[in-house]
Amino acid sequence: MKPRTAFGQHTLPGEYFTSEEIFRAERTQIFHRSWLLAGHVSQLPAPGSYFLFELDRESVLVLRDAGGTVRAFHNLCRHRGSRLCLAPHGEIGATLQCPYHAWTYGLDGTLRAAPNMGDVPGFDPKTLGLKPAALADWQGFLFLNLAADPVPFETALPGLVGKFEAWRLPELRSVHQEVYEVAANWKLFFHNYSECYHCPKVHPHLNKLTPYRNTENDLDEGPVLGGPMWMSNPDGSMTSHGGRCAVPFAGLSPEERGRVYYYTVFPSTFLSLHPDYVMVHRALALGVDRTRIVCDWYFHPDAIGAPGFDPRSAVDFWDLTNRQDWELCAN
């Protein structure tokens, strides 16, 4: 068995969790250069659907255009820099009009109208379309990268390419979302999620379903780290009653059906793939000692539509586990 975390290693010096200066460097060198999970295609059901992704002072508009293509633009009018969309998500219609001076853009980002600007020498609407942001669609999950010249997604996160197809991720929908804000440095959540050494003390209910030594890492290089834990009950799942709360994903092998797969996707995401559902944590560092975690529980539409569908046992199980962990992270 390969150990889940390397032994003989030492933890980072304390200042990495408290220094404003180090956090500013992380902002520039990590968050503004990495692929960050923004959402899922299921949040954009129709042309004109959009949601915002906000990081520090950046606001990115992710939308589905008239042809069905998902696009991402900086949410700023090219005239005076006003934000075009204010609500966190919604439906735009056929065009997008700035609330300040009424400049109007198509869903493909082109500037369609700018009142009274026609007579301004040198004014060229073709150079004044919305500024695109780098976007990648990985199995239905939409990642953004705010770098000026981003590393391609497949180069940055090769560990994800071609993985987890059996869970049919592009088809899933979130049935529940919890938003947590915790007074702790973002890296503590990655440490915490990456080991189960704390489970016997902190999560006895979880440790009963997956004893903490039942694990090995199958991805442990680069920014994707993790692997399976095998359940004591191969027909169970991680729920408050220990049983599944939906039929397992059809394409899973018998071995996969008895396991939960946990991965950190540095620096924004945790993926938790269960036989019957997928949970995703999205971490946003709000400050050196403040982190927002958005947690979604995804199920397949077939499961959601099945008679008697009830995801509460999955939600309750992880909400309890999350809160136990956040308390320790904030300590």
Next chain:
Amino acid sequence: MKPRTAFGQHTLPGEYFTSEEIFRAERTQIFHRSWLLAGHVSQLPAPGSYFLFELDRESVLVLRDAGGTVRAFHNLCRHRGSRLCLAPHGEIGATLQCPYHAWTYGLDGTLRAAPNMGDVPGFDPKTLGLKPAALADWQGFLFLNLAADPVPFETALPGLVGKFEAWRLPELRSVHQEVYEVAANWKLFFHNYSECYHCPKVHPHLNKLTPYRNTENDLDEGPVLGGPMWMSNPDGSMTSHGGRCAVPFAGLSPEERGRVYYYTVFPSTFLSLHPDYVMVHRALALGVDRTRIVCDWYFHPDAIGAPGFDPRSAVDFWDLTNRQDWELCAN
């Protein structure tokens, strides 16, 4: 027609509205070196009347002395630096006593009494008067300058000298004040006030009274920028019903009676001179993304004393317009 704002210009880079470092430079190089509107002589009706002007950590005491002269002093006791006056305005009496160790000053700033200090070698009360602050009275409006060696008011703001005498500004009184605090950089308010290109979209009620192209700048150099807009109804005013809410100022020409004159006085003031009243915005940058705007509606005492005087239509008109603008500035 001369355009209200220059075309072909570009807006400031985004960091000028968000960077703490740039804001600190603005504090030092702009706010602590410029003439800033502090108030109006009508706020000092009698000897001993005072009000405070506070900027960052500076507190300036503006008072009327026993001889009727308006003076400004740093609101700090020369002994231990305690603030002498705490309430934002009030009546002092014949002398001013520090609440800490009871040092007492005359309204002319001289140190009159300092208990038990007489026997201290080298103690010289003549060197320990209150420190004066630079003060200018422009048409009854009191401006302060916190620089060690300020540029004279007339040199800094030549555009104001001798202007607007027909509005009899020194005689006016504020009948209403609104205080707004908005989460936006102070320069956005200057941009916003300086153009009416946004009026059709944002202020349809205003654009009906003064269509946005009815304008030209008559002062456009240095820190005073603006000019008239002519009203569709030459007997109207900017009010919620479109008519005047007081008789026009007696000295206005027929042309002036049909216009509103708008000026920004960089970096603290907007003047809006109507045929029947004068509105003044006073902007105070509280932080890089926080601005306080104090708005006063001034009328002539003859108008205030007239039977049936009711300024609400002027207050309501601009309060609505202000709030529409603040929402955009904060976007």
Next chain:
Amino acid sequence: MKPRTAFGQHTLPGEYFTSEEIFRAERTQIFHRSWLLAGHVSQLPAPGSYFLFELDRESVLVLRDAGGTVRAFHNLCRHRGSRLCLAPHGEIGATLQCPYHAWTYGLDGTLRAAPNMGDVPGFDPKTLGLKPAALADWQGFLFLNLAADPVPFETALPGLVGKFEAWRLPELRSVHQEVYEVAANWKLFFHNYSECYHCPKVHPHLNKLTPYRNTENDLDEGPVLGGPMWMSNPDGSMTSHGGRCAVPFAGLSPEERGRVYYYTVFPSTFLSLHPDYVMVHRALALGVDRTRIVCDWYFHPDAIGAPGFDPRSAVDFWDLTNRQDWELCAN
């Protein structure tokens, strides 16, 4: 008579009370290098009793071990840096277990158990005991020093050595505590406590009992500064009714019984020794313009146990005086 404060001196420039940069230097060069009052032995009545002392991001655990010795440790698990104790004070039991991964320490700081770590190459529990913090017990008052190589207590504060034995400080107990948070720089509290020149204006009730010139300093070098004030009524005390609220400490001379002794112990403490009780102010700089003052009223157990014991007149007297002073410090 030697004056209580030197004349002809000038106050510090204003920036010493407002500059974040100077405050950061004070943190490093003063607070993290000085002996700071943390508490009193009476707060640790039995083996396993503890309290926390927190400064900036440091948390120190002060406890009484199984053998009765008072010890101080950094309140951090050696594994991941979690805080071991969370409540500000309490009882530990025989061992101390980290809430995260269940590492367990003895009250002497040794690592007793670390689950599953036995097979890690190079893991040596003897090197992983809790990190001690420098502790001094001066007459029952417990001082901490966070420096890596602290100056010995007796070298740093020679003025305290052997002083005030007649007040039997190690035996006392606090009967009342007030916690104040004031928007003022910490040094202003030292200035304020160090002179009674402000008493006639600010504390007429106090000035009646001890006229402000009834004083001289008997300790005025290094970080301990102060001396006695003699009371108008030699059988009185500093209380709301002017009389004593307990029998005087048995060992005081007749002269000492008619006096109050006031000392600042830089940079954390004020000692106020009355004939019948001892009041202690503990100052903690929370920020450049925010200070917490914890004030305790200590009496001898014999006084506390006497029929009709009522300390309210002492508490009320100083609570009023404190609040008058804090208002001026915050000005």
